[in-house]
Amino acid sequence: MSSVTQDIISSQVQSLSQAEIEAFLFEEAAMLDEWRLDDWFALFLEGAIYEVPQAGASDEASSSRNLFYISDNYFRLRHRVERLKKPGNHSEWPRSVCSRLIGNVRVLGAEGGNYIAKSKFITHRSKNDITDMFCGHHMYKLKLIDGHIRIAEKRTQIDMNTLRPQGRISIVV
Amino acid sequence: MSVAEKARQKSRASPYIVDDRERGLFRVARTTFIDEEILAQERDKIFNRCWLYLGHKSELPNPNDFLTRNVGGKEVIFNRDRKGVFRAFMNTCPHRGAMVERQARGNALAFRCFYHGWAFNNNGNFATRMQAGTYPEDFNSDGCANLRSVPKLAEYAGFYFLNYDAGAVSLDSYLADARSILDLLSQHGPEGVEVIGGEQKYSIRANWKLLMENSYDGYHAVDTHGTYFEYLADAIGGPAEMPTETFVWDLKNGHAAIEGNAPWGRPVAKWIPAWGEQAKTEVEDIKRELVARVGEEQANRIAVLGRNTGIFPNLVLNDIMAVTVRTFYPLSPGNMNISAWALGVTGESEAFRKRRLDNFLEFLGPGGFATPDDVEALESAQRGYAAVDEVAWNDISRGMLKSKFDATDEEQMRCFWREWADRMEDQK
Ligand code: FES
Ligand SMILES: [Fe+2]
Numbered sequence: 001m002s003s004v005t006q007d008i009i010s011s012q013v014q015s016l017s018q019a020e021i022e023a024f025l026f027e028e029a030a031m032l033d034e035w036r037l038d039d040w041f042a043l044f045l046e047g048a049i050y051e052v053p054q055a056g057a058s059d060e061a062s063s064s065r066n067l068f069y070i071s072d073n074y075f076r077l078r079h080r081v082e083r084l085k086k087p088g089n090h091s092e093w094p095r096s097v098c099s100r101l102i103g104n105v106r107v108l109g110a111e112g113g114n115y116i117a118k119s120k121f122i123t124h125r126s127k128n129d130i131t132d133m134f135c136g137h138h139m140y141k142l143k144l145i146d147g148h149i150r151i152a153e154k155r156t157q158i159d160m161n162t163l164r165p166q167g168r169i170s171i172v173v
Numbered sequence: 174m175s176v177a178e179k180a181r182q183k184s185r186a187s188p189y190i191v192d193d194r195e196r197g198l199f200r201v202a203r204t205t206f207i208d209e210e211i212l213a214q215e216r217d218k219i220f221n222r223c224w225l226y227l228g229h230k231s232e233l234p235n236p237n238d239f240l241t242r243n244v245g246g247k248e249v250i251f252n253r254d255r256k257g258v259f260r261a262f263m264n265t266c267p268h269r270g271a272m273v274e275r276q277a278r279g280n281a282l283a284f285r286c287f288y289h290g291w292a293f294n295n296n297g298n299f300a301t302r303m304q305a306g307t308y309p310e311d312f313n314s315d316g317c318a319n320l321r322s323v324p325k326l327a328e329y330a331g332f333y334f335l336n337y338d339a340g341a342v343s344l345d346s347y348l349a350d351a352r353s354i355l356d357l358l359s360q361h362g363p364e365g366v367e368v369i370g371g372e373q374k375y376s377i378r379a380n381w382k383l384l385m386e387n388s389y390d391g392y393h394a395v396d397t398h399g400t401y402f403e404y405l406a407d408a409i410g411g412p413a414e415m416p417t418e419t420f421v422w423d424l425k426n427g428h429a430a431i432e433g434n435a436p437w438g439r440p441v442a443k444w445i446p447a448w449g450e451q452a453k454t455e456v457e458d459i460k461r462e463l464v465a466r467v468g469e470e471q472a473n474r475i476a477v478l479g480r481n482t483g484i485f486p487n488l489v490l491n492d493i494m495a496v497t498v499r500t501f502y503p504l505s506p507g508n509m510n511i512s513a514w515a516l517g518v519t520g521e522s523e524a525f526r527k528r529r530l531d532n533f534l535e536f537l538g539p540g541g542f543a544t545p546d547d548v549e550a551l552e553s554a555q556r557g558y559a560a561v562d563e564v565a566w567n568d569i570s571r572g573m574l575k576s577k578f579d580a581t582d583e584e585q586m587r588c589f590w591r592e593w594a595d596r597m598e599d600q601k
Contacts, residue, residue, distance in 0.1 A: 052540055054371050064527035066370035067515045069540030071531060079404045083542060088400040091545035128552065130378070162374035163539050164510055170545035 015144055016115060022105045024142070024149045025119050029100040032172050040172070041081045045143065045150045050077045052169060055158040059139065069158075069169050080172075091170035096127035098171055104137075114141040114152055121156075123173050125166075132166040134173045135159055190594045191566070192587070197574035199587050200566040203558045206380035211597075212506050218596050219486050220245040224327070224334040224347045226488040226500045227251055227261060231331070231367035231519070232278075237295060240278040242512070244335060246502055249323065250274050251333065254296040255282065259328065261335050262297055262320040273320065284320070293320045330359040331366070349425035354482045354490060357475055360467050361441045362518030366496070369530065373513040375539045379551035380558075381487060381501050381509040385589055387547050388489040388499065389481035391419065391431050391580030392571060397550055401542040404535070405437060409445045412436075419580035427485030427592025431580035432478050437494035437536075440529040441518060442476040448528065455525065483585065485592050495533035507555050513538060 031040040044050070052070035053061040063071035072080055087093045104120040117140045125132050136159035141152040156173050163169070174182075180194035191200040205211055225245045232240055232251075239252035241264055248264035250273070264272045271288040274281075283300060285292040292300045299318035312318065325336035327344035332355055334344055345352065359365050377384060387393070394415055395402070405413040419433035438445035442463060444456040463472040482490040489499040496516040501509045515533050517526055536543045557564075569590070572582025595601040 054373060057371070061370075063530060064523055067373060067530060067538075068534060069373070069538055071534050075408075076404075076535065079407065079542070083400045083404065086400050088403075089546070090397065091549040128556070164374060164376040165378070165508075167375045167377050167539060168545040168548045169540040170549075 016107075016142075016149070018105070018107055021107055021115065021117055021142070021149070025102050025105055025117070025138075025140075028151075029102050029121075033098055033100055035095065037081050037084055041078060043149075043151050044074065044077060044154075045145070045152050046074055048074050048077070048152050048154070050080075050154050052156045052158065052173065055160045055163050057157065059155075059157060069163075070156075084172075089170075091168060094127075096125045096171060098126070099124045102138075114143055115149075116140070117142060121173070123171075125171055134166060134169075136173075185594075187594060187598060189597060190590050192591065192594075194573075197570060198568075199570045199573055199583070199590070200568055201590055203561045203565055203567060206382065206555065207506050207558050207561060209506060212503060214597060215503070216246065218599070219593070220337075220502070222336075222338045222341060222596070223486050224325075224336045224341065224344050225486075226484070226498070227326070227333040227335045229331055229366075229368045229498070229514075229516070230259070230328065230333065231365075233259065235280065237280045237282055238278070239274065239281055239284075239295070241272075241274050241276065243502070243510070245337065247337075248272055249335070250284070250320075252281075252295055254294075258296075259326070259333065260296065261323040261326045261333075263323065265321075266291055267299075267318050267321065291318070297322060330355040347426060348484070349428065350422070351424040351426075351428035351430075351482065351484050354424065354430055354480065354484075357471070357480075358490060358492060358496065358516065360463075360471070361475060361496075361516075362520065363462065363466060364519040366516045367519045368498075369515045369517045369526070371514075373538050374510070375513075376504075376508065376510050377501075377548050377551055378508050379548075379555040380506055381503040382589075382593070383551045383554060384499075384501050384509065384511065385483050385487065385489065386569075386586050387551060388491060389429065389431050389483050389585045390583075391415075391433075391481075392583065393547075393550070397546050398543045400546075401536060402436075404542055408447050408535070409436060409438070410447065416580075421578035421580060421582065421584045422480075423584070423588050424482070424484075427589050428483065429585035429588035430480045430482040431585055432474075432480040433580055434477055435479055435493065438532065439476065439479065439494065440521070440525055440532065452524075452528070455522075483589060485589060491537075494536055495529055497533065497537050 050072045051063055053068045083089045084092055101122045102119050106118050108116040119138050121138055123134045136157045139155040143150050143152050184194045185192045189202050189205055227244055228251050233253050236253050236255055236257040239250055241250050250262045250264045252260055254260055264274060266273050266286040268289060268291050271286050273284040273286045283292055283294050294300050297320035299313050323335040324339040325341055327334055329344055329348060329352060402413045413436040416433040422430040442456050442459040444453045460476050463476055479493045487500050491497045497513055499513040501511040503509045517529050534541055538544055569583040569586045572578055578584040
């Protein structure tokens with residue numbers, strides 16, 4: 001075992017357990033399901049980014065070379081959350097009903113003080129008597145700050161061939 | 174002939190549209206959005222007869238490159254052969270139908286059907302040797318074993334179109350004045366423009382014609398996209414107001430555009446403070462190069478003014494805070510598939526490319542701050558049309574009696590619908 005791997009494992013043992021990271025990701029999903037949007041935004045560190053590449057894109061896709069669906073810096077993410085709360089956000093008003101299932105949580109190590117975590121998701125969004133499903137995986141860079149887990153980067157990879165028939169990503173998947 | 178007489182002559186009333194030039198009333202029958210029989214006729218009279226957008230030359234940079242896509246409901250291979258010639262084939266095996274290429278893109282000297290193994294050179298010629306006696310001596314003397322070329326393929330300013338009607342008019346005469354829009358787009362950079370990595374493929378549960386109307390509907394911007402303008406005001410650090418002076422261009426043959434100066438920044442070439450001082454110098458350089466290359470007036474149209482263009486029947490070229498190319502096709506009267514791309518200037522810096530893509534995503538596409546609300550509006554209208562027996566007509570009369578139209582009028586849609594009705598009523 002390399003010393004780097006040793007370091008990662010020992011730092012995990014000392015700080016965050018798999019169970020703690022899982023609990024964090026489950027709670028994050030609950031915030032979105034329950035429309036606690038300000039709480040959700042508060043999970044993000046200043047300067048954080050939130051990205052959703054196109055359906056089927058590789059984990060390596062880059063928002064400066066490839067056309068994504070979402071590539072938010074902290075400023076635009078704040079506006080995304082503000083917009084979600086407005087009646088003028090017609091796509092989500094009246095609000096859709098959503099259910100987010102998170103599983104297969106893996107903590108893949110630490111890199112420059114960040115925890116790298118991946119999870120699988122299935123999200124159902126129901127509105128206008130139609131229920132659409134999104135599936136894929138989330139990728140996180142997390143930081144432990146003053147005993148709280150915070151998000152430095154979140155990337156949602158949609159593991160579907162296209163966005164047909166869903167047609168839009170008007171929620172935080 | 175008096176103005177009133179002329180107006181009377183041009184007026185028409187049909188089961189599909191009412192175009193009353195005297196009173197300034199234009200109505201569209203809601204059956205055109207929900208009727209299966211009308212869709213069947215549209216496939217016949219519109220999608221099988223009009224020039225349809227296939228792709229951009231930048232998507233096939235090298236000989237032997239290929240891509241596959243669905244155009245007008247049919248699977249097509251768009252490729253370059255060994256000599257580099259652009260070609261397009263029906264992506265169905267002449268043997269018994271399987272798709273001969275199933276990858277989205279690649280580079281190949283030949284295509285081989287996986288079902289029974291028939292192979293074809295990338296110029297379409299059948300290339301499998303069969304044992305003597307398996308087929309008649311003169312098998313394929315009529316080309317029955319070659320890949321079938323699309324009936325017509327043509328290019329204008331780097332944009333490729335196909336036509337399923339071998340007797341169709343030339344692309345040049347079909348595009349008519351819409352050529353000027355393609356010229357403008359291709360002049361954004363000294364080396365032209367290119368499609369940027371990736372195609373957004375999504376769908377809307379609404380009739381395809383509603384997306385054409387929506388794509389150059391200057392009337393809905395403020396109401397539907399209020400939340401976008403609130404974001405924009407914060408991003409540009411000042412009021413985000415739509416222009417007071419706008420233009421509407423009837424580009425003939427059902428093509429039309431709206432044009433004007435809008436509050437957002439444009440990579441080519443309108444700077445906003447949020448981009449910073451470094452970018453300001455870069456944008457000024459881009460503008461200077463543009464003026465030198467195409468002249469002051471054309472440069473102003475490219476750099477400062479933006480435009481939303483609809484090319485009949487199903488191509489949208491929106492050159493706004495970013496450039497999007499969008500085409501769509503009905504799966505049923507109430508459902509369509511959409512494909513959208515971003516265009517960027519060939520050779521632009523990575524920082525600029527990122528800024529362009531950020532601009533695109535703030536408004537456009539399934540995750541933008543605007544498109545999802547358009548989707549909601551279209552789907553909502555489609556549900557409303559179930560009450561066709563009670564409310565039979567849509568109104569697009571806005572500004573019809575004006576001598577000069579604004580982008581917030583509905584003249585561009587009337588251009589579309591007059592062409593649509595001409596074709597459906599066999600007047601074209
Ligand atoms: S269908 Fe292609 S070889 Fe038979
Ligand atoms: Fe819109």
